[in-house]
Amino acid sequence: MAIDTPPKGFIGESIKRKEDDRFIRGKGNYLDDISLPGMLHMSILRSPFAHARIRSINTKPAEAVPGVVAVVTGALLEQHKLAWMPTLSGDTQAVLATDKVRYQGQEVACVIANDPYVARDAAQLIDVDYEVLKAVVDPYQALKPGAPLIRDEKKDQKDNHIYHWEAGDKAATEAAFKKADKVVSLETFYPRCHPSPLETCGIVADINPATGQATLYMTSQAPHAHRTLFALVAGLPEEKIRIISPDLGGGFGNKVPIYPGYVVATAASLLLGHPVKWIEDRSENLISTGFARDFHMQGELAVNKDGKFLGLRVKMLSDNGAFYADAQPSKFRAGLFHIVTGSYDLPAAHVETDGAYTNKAPGGVAFRCSFRVTEASYLIERLVESAAVELKMDPAEIRLKNFIQPEQFPYKSATGFEYDSGDYPRALKLALEKIGYEQLRKEQAEKRKRGELMGIGVASFTEVVGAGHGTEYDIAGLRMFDSAELRVHPTGKAILKLGVKSQGQGHETTFAQIVAEELGIPASDVEVQEGDTDNTPYGLGTYASRSTPVGGAATAMVSRKLRDKAKKIAAHLLEASEADIEFDHGKFFVKGAPSKSKTIQDVAFAAYTNLPEGMEAGLEGVTYYDPPNMTFPFGTYVVVVDIDRGTGQVKVRRMVAVDDCGVRINPMIVEGQIHGGLTEGFGIAFMELITFDEQGNCIGSNFTDYLLPTSWETPRFETFETVTPSPHHPIGAKGVGESATVGSPAAYVNAVIDAVGHLGITNIDMPVSSDKVWTALQEKGAAE
Amino acid sequence: MARPITITVNGDKHSLEVEPRLLLVHFIRERLRLTGTHIGCDTTHCGACTVLLDGVPVKSCTVLAVQADGRQVTTVESLAVGGLHPIQEGFKQEHGLQCGFCTPGMMMSSFALLQEKPDPTEDEIRWALSGNICRCTGYMNIVKSVRYAAQKMKAAAAVPVEAGARS
Ligand code: FES
Numbered sequence: 001m002a003i004d005t006p007p008k009g010f011i012g013e014s015i016k017r018k019e020d021d022r023f024i025r026g027k028g029n030y031l032d033d034i035s036l037p038g039m040l041h042m043s044i045l046r047s048p049f050a051h052a053r054i055r056s057i058n059t060k061p062a063e064a065v066p067g068v069v070a071v072v073t074g075a076l077l078e079q080h081k082l083a084w085m086p087t088l089s090g091d092t093q094a095v096l097a098t099d100k101v102r103y104q105g106q107e108v109a110c111v112i113a114n115d116p117y118v119a120r121d122a123a124q125l126i127d128v129d130y131e132v133l134k135a136v137v138d139p140y141q142a143l144k145p146g147a148p149l150i151r152d153e154k155k156d157q158k159d160n161h162i163y164h165w166e167a168g169d170k171a172a173t174e175a176a177f178k179k180a181d182k183v184v185s186l187e188t189f190y191p192r193c194h195p196s197p198l199e200t201c202g203i204v205a206d207i208n209p210a211t212g213q214a215t216l217y218m219t220s221q222a223p224h225a226h227r228t229l230f231a232l233v234a235g236l237p238e239e240k241i242r243i244i245s246p247d248l249g250g251g252f253g254n255k256v257p258i259y260p261g262y263v264v265a266t267a268a269s270l271l272l273g274h275p276v277k278w279i280e281d282r283s284e285n286l287i288s289t290g291f292a293r294d295f296h297m298q299g300e301l302a303v304n305k306d307g308k309f310l311g312l313r314v315k316m317l318s319d320n321g322a323f324y325a326d327a328q329p330s331k332f333r334a335g336l337f338h339i340v341t342g343s344y345d346l347p348a349a350h351v352e353t354d355g356a357y358t359n360k361a362p363g364g365v366a367f368r369c370s371f372r373v374t375e376a377s378y379l380i381e382r383l384v385e386s387a388a389v390e391l392k393m394d395p396a397e398i399r400l401k402n403f404i405q406p407e408q409f410p411y412k413s414a415t416g417f418e419y420d421s422g423d424y425p426r427a428l429k430l431a432l433e434k435i436g437y438e439q440l441r442k443e444q445a446e447k448r449k450r451g452e453l454m455g456i457g458v459a460s461f462t463e464v465v466g467a468g469h470g471t472e473y474d475i476a477g478l479r480m481f482d483s484a485e486l487r488v489h490p491t492g493k494a495i496l497k498l499g500v501k502s503q504g505q506g507h508e509t510t511f512a513q514i515v516a517e518e519l520g521i522p523a524s525d526v527e528v529q530e531g532d533t534d535n536t537p538y539g540l541g542t543y544a545s546r547s548t549p550v551g552g553a554a555t556a557m558v559s560r561k562l563r564d565k566a567k568k569i570a571a572h573l574l575e576a577s578e579a580d581i582e583f584d585h586g587k588f589f590v591k592g593a594p595s596k597s598k599t600i601q602d603v604a605f606a607a608y609t610n611l612p613e614g615m616e617a618g619l620e621g622v623t624y625y626d627p628p629n630m631t632f633p634f635g636t637y638v639v640v641v642d643i644d645r646g647t648g649q650v651k652v653r654r655m656v657a658v659d660d661c662g663v664r665i666n667p668m669i670v671e672g673q674i675h676g677g678l679t680e681g682f683g684i685a686f687m688e689l690i691t692f693d694e695q696g697n698c699i700g701s702n703f704t705d706y707l708l709p710t711s712w713e714t715p716r717f718e719t720f721e722t723v724t725p726s727p728h729h730p731i732g733a734k735g736v737g738e739s740a741t742v743g744s745p746a747a748y749v750n751a752v753i754d755a756v757g758h759l760g761i762t763n764i765d766m767p768v769s770s771d772k773v774w775t776a777l778q779e780k781g782a783a784e
Numbered sequence: 785m786a787r788p789i790t791i792t793v794n795g796d797k798h799s800l801e802v803e804p805r806l807l808l809v810h811f812i813r814e815r816l817r818l819t820g821t822h823i824g825c826d827t828t829h830c831g832a833c834t835v836l837l838d839g840v841p842v843k844s845c846t847v848l849a850v851q852a853d854g855r856q857v858t859t860v861e862s863l864a865v866g867g868l869h870p871i872q873e874g875f876k877q878e879h880g881l882q883c884g885f886c887t888p889g890m891m892m893s894s895f896a897l898l899q900e901k902p903d904p905t906e907d908e909i910r911w912a913l914s915g916n917i918c919r920c921t922g923y924m925n926i927v928k929s930v931r932y933a934a935q936k937m938k939a940a941a942a943v944p945v946e947a948g949a950r951s
């Protein structure tokens with residue numbers, strides 16, 4: 001019997017996660033766990049109205065409460081030029097309202113007290129005199145002449161229009177539509193939802209009055225970028241700012257923006273000379289921080305009778321809320337929505353997008369999504385379903401007919417992307433085989449004869465993730481590279497420091513495995529550090545599935561840099577010429593004589609004790625990696641649903657997911673990411689919704705109304721893989737954190753439409769709740 | 785206004801003065817600095833704050849500290865005695881956690897379930913944990929984690945005392 005050796009954690013090994021040991025003991029260190037001596041607590045008073053002019057604010061009753069240290073209003077911030085701050089999309093956002101409130105839940109004043117209960121009580125005593133104005137909650141209404149002007153403080157803003165942006169070739173697309181036998185169209189709304197990480201957002205701001213050193217513990221997915229923005233916004237010297245993003249209880253995009261609470265707590269700590277803690281409650285998180293989606297989309301597909309696609313035309317209106325605070329690369333006003341051609345060889349495409357201000361919370365973030373790829377993927381996959389229904393073709397067949405073929409890669413899309421690699425037919429065929437597609441179609445036909453509703457939904461998504469390259473993609477001017485610093489100590493143990501930041505994705509394990517693969521140091525001997533700007537190299541952070549594509553590439557490259565030096569040292573130790581040295585998983589040996597070898601640990605020791613003449617001591621390095629292109633993960637999801645005609649209830653019977661994210665570093669972690677994304681996709685498709693009444697009252701402001709999937713209703717998933725490596729990524733990986741949230745909503749909804757399409761129901765917008773399904777059935781006389 | 789109370793937490797008696805409105809979760813986190821118990825919502829939905837009160841799982845954000853006066857509270861910090869508890873081991877082995885924020889509450893609910901039903905079915909596990917939200921994992925691996933713990937505890941219980949006592 002072979003002797004059990006502990007796994008080294010090379011690429012492809014499902015080793016257990018290193019970070020789990022503290023979490024399962026209740027010893028994680030999350031933001032709210034931080035408590036500093038003399039720390040004060042901040043509570044925010046928020047606007048009860050969606051649109052109202054502030055006549056006056058009386059803070060005296062709050063100031064009189066014992067334990068209250070200060071009350072901060074917009075007027076006070078204005079004196080320090082901090083009442084407004086820039087957003088990630090080049091707009092401005094109120095830190096605390098001075099003139100008007102523009103959405104329900106907007107920050108109006110803050111109370112700082114020695115106890116959180118006191119701060120909260122006192123905030124309720126602040127007396128704000130509002131003149132209520134008419135609210136606009138629908139972006140189409142907002143763009144009509146005569147609509148109330150939301151951003152009246154902006155000099156050149158005369159209406160509620162924010163941006164217009166186009167991609168693709170309009171003339172070529174018009175020509176394609178003229179040639180087509182048929183135009184299939186779909187109007188659909190991807191509603192507002194919310195990332196809702198289980199941990200809300202918060203900060204402990206600690207500014208030392210003697211030294212001016214600002215230590216900001218912050219729930220941040222992008223600590224380095226946040227430090228720079230803080231320096232620019234608050235005028236603090238960057239070298240004096242240290243952002244520490246501790247263990248994060250999830251992020252999903254919600255922890256990318258800078259929120260007013262962070263700014264006020266920092267200002268308060270500066271003014272008061274005490275650490276100040278602010279942590280949101282769930283309602284605050286849902287009503288005021290980065291929401292997602294809220295895209296009204298119209299798609300048209302030019303098709304021939306045989307099902308061949310000729311062109312795609314898309315018009316989209318985004319509802320950005322009161323401030324245009326989307327987190328996205330600055331050149332792209334609607335993020336990467338122009339990936340809307342998806343997995344299909346579309347000779348012509350044209351995309352027109354506009355954005356509107358409304359009296360709703362700002363901050364359209366990419367909720368587990370690479371900058372609006374989710375909305376794009378949803379639209380094209382729903383549109384292809386519509387085409388299949390109209391042409392009476394099988395939805396799998398129409399996809400196979402129109403896929404970009406494996407030999408067409410690298411593929412230049414009609415909207416300007418260069419897809420790196422893919423094999424779409426393979427993923428689709430595997431999914432069909434695993435679910436037993438043909439058998440299910442037979443079952444469906446039989447059930448339909450009996451009047452039973454069963455549907456099979458297919459979605460074959462393609463994502464674009466891993467921004468940059470830096471010349472094309474930047475956030476507020478900062479190029480989207482990322483970094484890794486690796487130091488190997490004399491005993492052969494290493495520390496890897498990264499510019500990205502885990503929120504639960506398992507970086508401490510995955511990135512250690514890349515080092516293990518490249519240098520042969522066991523993953524258990526590689527300590528991964530992130531989140532502390534004093535202690536890690538500059539990077540743009542973790543969102544848009546960029547950690548593995550960019551930070552992972554940087555890790556591989558810095559490991560290779562060290563390997564090159566290690567080879568020289570090994571040659572010296574083996575008394576051979578460098579050209580004759582070979583390397584294999586942690587062993588250096590002379591070509592043809594593998595028995596004569598030195599381990600990476602021997603070499604590491606020699607790097608500090610026995611160096612070749614003239615070589616610098618040490619074994620460490622840093623790499624800033626600017627990816628040559630994005631990566632394009634893809635896959636096919638197939639869902640089976642049964643619908644109850646009496647209640648409209650949709651039961652997801654099966655969900656088969658085939659994902660291709662290139663090379664998988666830790667398959668267990670990859671699969672976990674997919675499970676999570678499929679669940680969030682399920683929530684979005686069937687349950688999660690933030691909506692507003694006519695006055696702009698937010699409905700969906702707590703977990704009673706904003707429904708997250710629990711263990712009870714979440715489907716069981718069947719996951720499979722194909723592997724098509726990225727040709728330009730050093731280890732062939734593509735990123736996987738978001739594929740399932742991007743790809744699955746369309747699969748779930750397509751399954752519903754597949755069940756009811758024959759009744760003439762062509763669309764039901766998400767969340768596909770029982771009442772909506774039942775109403776649709778009833779309108780067609782098909783409800784029981 | 786403050787009232788004296790005595791709560792036994794993880795076997796240790798704590799006699800403190802608290803305001804009647806202090807929530808048990810704040811008593812645990814802020815007064816005792818046991819920060820493994822988390823807060824994820826304000827409407828008793830998420831279960832991140834789950835602890836055992838006299839052995840029964842409760843959402844400690846919805847219990848006043850004064851209501852726990854004279855009673856026993858058990859938190860995640862008590863699970864590992866010597867080595868890891870089989871439930872903790874299960875969560876690690878089966879990748880039942882990602883960000884870890886829901887994990888302490890999940891484990892406490894699982895603990896209570898396994899006390900009551902040492903060999904639960906998948907549906908029983910899903911039902912018992914349906915008051916604990918996890919935003920990261922999609923629950924499949926959590927179910928496996930609990931199954932792992934159940935197996936392990938069953939095996940441990942089956943070991944004859946003599947063998948178990950050997951050390
Ligand atoms: S904190 Fe959510 S249920 Fe207690």
Ligand code: FES
Nearest residue numbers: 882886918919920
């Ligand atoms: S592991 Fe993140 S919420 Fe469950």
